[in-house]
Amino acid sequence: xxxxxxxxxxxxxxxxxxxxxxxxxxxxxxxxxxxxxxxxxxxxxxxxxxxxxxxxxxxxxxxxxxxxxxxxxxxxxxxxxxxxxxxxxxxxxxxxxxxxx
Amino acid sequence: xxxxxxxxxxxxxxxxxxxxxxxxxxxxxxxxxxxxxxxxxxxxxxxxxxxxxxxxxxxxxxxxxxxxxxxxxxxxxxxxxxxxxxxxxxxxxxxxxxxxxxxxxxxxxxxxxxxxxxxxxxxxxxxxxxxxxxxxxxxxxxxxxxxxxxxxxxxxxxxxxxxxxxxxxxxxxxxxxxxxxxxxxxxxxxxxxxxxxxxxxxxxxxxxxxxxxxxxxxxxxxxxxxxxxxxxxxxxxxxxxxxxxxxxxxxxxxxxxxxxxxxxxxxxxxxxxxxxxxxxxxxxxxxxxxxxxxxxxxxxxxxxxxxxxxxxxxxxxxxxxxxxxxxxxxxxxxxxxxxxxxxxxxxxxxxxxxxxxxxxxxxxxxxxxxxxxxxxxxxxxxxxxxxxxxxxxxxxxxxxxxxxxxxxxxxxxxxxxxxxxxxxxxxxxxxxxxxxxxxxxxxxxxxxxxxxxxxxxxxxxxxxxxxxxxxxxxxxxxxxxxxxxxxxxxxxxxxxxxxxxxxxxxxxxxxxxxxxxxxxxxxxxxxxxxxxxxxxxxxxxxxxxxxxxxxxxxxxxxxxxxxxxxxxxxxxxxxxxxxxxxxxxxxxxxxxxxxxxxxxxxxxxxxxxxxxxxxxxxxxxxxxxxxxxxxxxxxxxxxxxxxxxxxxxxxxxxxxxxxxxxxxxxxxxxxxxxxxxxxxxxxxxxxxxxxxxxxxxxxxxxxxxxxxxxxxxxxxxxxxxxxxxxxxxxxxxxxxxxxxxxxxxxxxxxxxxxx
Ligand SMILES: [Zn+2]
Numbered sequence: 001x002x003x004x005x006x007x008x009x010x011x012x013x014x015x016x017x018x019x020x021x022x023x024x025x026x027x028x029x030x031x032x033x034x035x036x037x038x039x040x041x042x043x044x045x046x047x048x049x050x051x052x053x054x055x056x057x058x059x060x061x062x063x064x065x066x067x068x069x070x071x072x073x074x075x076x077x078x079x080x081x082x083x084x085x086x087x088x089x090x091x092x093x094x095x096x097x098x099x100x101x
Numbered sequence: 102x103x104x105x106x107x108x109x110x111x112x113x114x115x116x117x118x119x120x121x122x123x124x125x126x127x128x129x130x131x132x133x134x135x136x137x138x139x140x141x142x143x144x145x146x147x148x149x150x151x152x153x154x155x156x157x158x159x160x161x162x163x164x165x166x167x168x169x170x171x172x173x174x175x176x177x178x179x180x181x182x183x184x185x186x187x188x189x190x191x192x193x194x195x196x197x198x199x200x201x202x203x204x205x206x207x208x209x210x211x212x213x214x215x216x217x218x219x220x221x222x223x224x225x226x227x228x229x230x231x232x233x234x235x236x237x238x239x240x241x242x243x244x245x246x247x248x249x250x251x252x253x254x255x256x257x258x259x260x261x262x263x264x265x266x267x268x269x270x271x272x273x274x275x276x277x278x279x280x281x282x283x284x285x286x287x288x289x290x291x292x293x294x295x296x297x298x299x300x301x302x303x304x305x306x307x308x309x310x311x312x313x314x315x316x317x318x319x320x321x322x323x324x325x326x327x328x329x330x331x332x333x334x335x336x337x338x339x340x341x342x343x344x345x346x347x348x349x350x351x352x353x354x355x356x357x358x359x360x361x362x363x364x365x366x367x368x369x370x371x372x373x374x375x376x377x378x379x380x381x382x383x384x385x386x387x388x389x390x391x392x393x394x395x396x397x398x399x400x401x402x403x404x405x406x407x408x409x410x411x412x413x414x415x416x417x418x419x420x421x422x423x424x425x426x427x428x429x430x431x432x433x434x435x436x437x438x439x440x441x442x443x444x445x446x447x448x449x450x451x452x453x454x455x456x457x458x459x460x461x462x463x464x465x466x467x468x469x470x471x472x473x474x475x476x477x478x479x480x481x482x483x484x485x486x487x488x489x490x491x492x493x494x495x496x497x498x499x500x501x502x503x504x505x506x507x508x509x510x511x512x513x514x515x516x517x518x519x520x521x522x523x524x525x526x527x528x529x530x531x532x533x534x535x536x537x538x539x540x541x542x543x544x545x546x547x548x549x550x551x552x553x554x555x556x557x558x559x560x561x562x563x564x565x566x567x568x569x570x571x572x573x574x575x576x577x578x579x580x581x582x583x584x585x586x587x588x589x590x591x592x593x594x595x596x597x598x599x600x601x602x603x604x605x606x607x608x609x610x611x612x613x614x615x616x617x618x619x620x621x622x623x624x625x626x627x628x629x630x631x632x633x634x635x636x637x638x639x640x641x642x643x644x645x646x647x648x649x650x651x652x653x654x655x656x657x658x659x660x661x662x663x664x665x666x667x668x669x670x671x672x673x674x675x676x677x678x679x680x681x682x683x684x685x686x687x688x689x690x691x692x693x694x695x696x697x698x699x700x701x702x703x704x705x706x707x708x709x710x711x712x713x714x715x716x717x718x719x720x721x722x723x724x725x726x727x728x729x730x731x732x733x734x735x736x737x738x739x740x741x742x743x744x745x746x747x748x749x750x751x752x753x754x755x756x757x758x759x760x761x762x763x764x765x766x767x768x769x770x771x772x773x774x775x776x777x778x779x780x781x782x783x784x785x786x787x788x789x790x791x792x793x794x795x796x797x798x799x800x801x802x803x804x805x806x807x808x809x810x811x812x813x814x815x816x817x818x819x820x821x822x823x824x825x826x827x828x829x830x831x832x833x834x835x836x837x838x839x840x841x842x843x844x845x846x847x848x849x850x851x852x853x854x855x856x
Pocket of ligand 1: 448449452
């Protein structure tokens, strides 16, 4: 059984190259990702994962920042990532889509 | 922006003691008799405009020898020459009572063309009635402008708006004290108008523009129960809201086959359906009610307009999104949806006023810049600009405490920040360092329009820019005017401002002395002319890639006429050849050659243009260069032989250090001009502008007529066909000498008909 993991890149991105690695396999790479300040969203991607535990790693090449997140997926999940200077990449995992206005 | 954020409230009382009450005396209020029954206290807040009344200070005052005139010397002006018409307009916004008083006063002082100073003071009531005093904590304008650090304000209240008055005294900072008298103009701080357009697949009931504030049980216990409109929300924020009156329907076909909207599609729809659309700053906003964005259900609305030269003019609300889906188990799902749609509309419109989200208030580079350096985020604010589900306790907590308003900091920004930061279409989204465009009092006699005849006024790098001027009589009656008024730069100032750079005054290479022939111009008729804007006596004013704003001001019979602020964009170099050519092209001599036509004695300038022709054969710059080099060769070219000690042609002309030589005409250029002006006429008209193209075609026809009248007629017919295809009216060609036009049809008025 597979479930979608939607990853939203939210506040704090600017011309970033974002790489998402799941269980040591690169599944997403996007250059020049910049937050649109009028919504607080920079971009989004959906990754299909087998149910169960996975290890995600998100790298921001230019900022030389990365974070690892352990996920146990048994239903559609939504991961919000935000870059905060001095803090790095912060994440929020929830069961419903993020909303923007 | 000044760094003078000096707040020392503890000194205010002391300062108040120092001021003599007589210095700000206002006559007793002339209340009507019998005195009406007062429903509520008369409010003092609102917009005031300075009168020209000079305030006489009492002889005994230590400030008696100082007057407002001295202040003008403290304000900088546009580099170049001092403008000949020092005039001063001044607004003051007082915010001490009424809805959500912020205890602030702010003002804008405009001393001349492009120079204005904005200030804001935090106020405190004094023991004297109707009197406030405060430190000026924000200043924005030329360095050293407005050294005053404090202001004292006294108002005269009245039931009759025309009797409401205000006196402001500016002092401190070592500057001469200045006292100014103001008349009440409006209870609002700024005007604004909204237009609501709905896409055809959105039911009218889903385009929510009002809400019943007590419909949903989760609300503040104290909130007034009312049917609240978006207009009222913004009136309470301090704006004199009007509807544009053009609310209309947008065909869903404009969203493309997928029926959802991209930002670009919405921007296109805004241009097509917004009755007020213009590429300019204006207090006007377009609100689009659509079904869904390309991003899907998760986007409830967006201020999509960071596209093109004028941002923040348009917003959209998406009814088929999460804002129409109440949480499971909500106590009143229909009221939840109504409130969320209304909230989203007010939120997106807030972005149009350049309000950031509550958690982004301090966000600066590289995204933009906060309008104040120390502005704090407000992550828990119960404001239209916060995301309800982002606060502690989530959306339920948010709405239990939400009073349908903006935060105090947001109100200070909307009411008191320099208006260019706030006004739609002015400063870029998230950029508070824009450029003032609005000039309050326009002439009611003449209208001066600047234009380029290029779509969006976007120019290639190196492309020469011909600016067209159109002066229209809007007085309602016939006026006498000099035929050459648009060529007499003594009465006209043109200023060019590149974004982020100081303004420069465009100076013509030479002033002409012309016979003052006058013509009668009927109401609605216009005079036209064209100038090479790229270069002037100051050198190349428009060369580097970037965004520019151009504005002109002229005086006719003591009437001051401000033009529109025309936005231009110069593209970036795309090839090495462009960069190589730029090194020799941006030279004053080249500017002269382009202005007057090729000179056989400015060899270096000719060479620079020839290099453009060779290296950039298909560019618009090459088209300008070829025409400038070819046209003078049509005649037995009288050229100026410049003596060795004259540094350039202009100096030679001024010092008469030139002798006239004669060179034979070169009929071989006919082939070049046939290609450039006749075969490729549309491209030439596009880059030269219609006026300049017509002038060149007339010159060429005249040359041809000497030997071949049929060819001359054909050339003028081509000119007419080319320009009429570009929507130039037929009367323009009425005086064409060779094409069969009737020379007498509009005798002497070929430049003045309605267009
Ligand atoms: Zn927003």
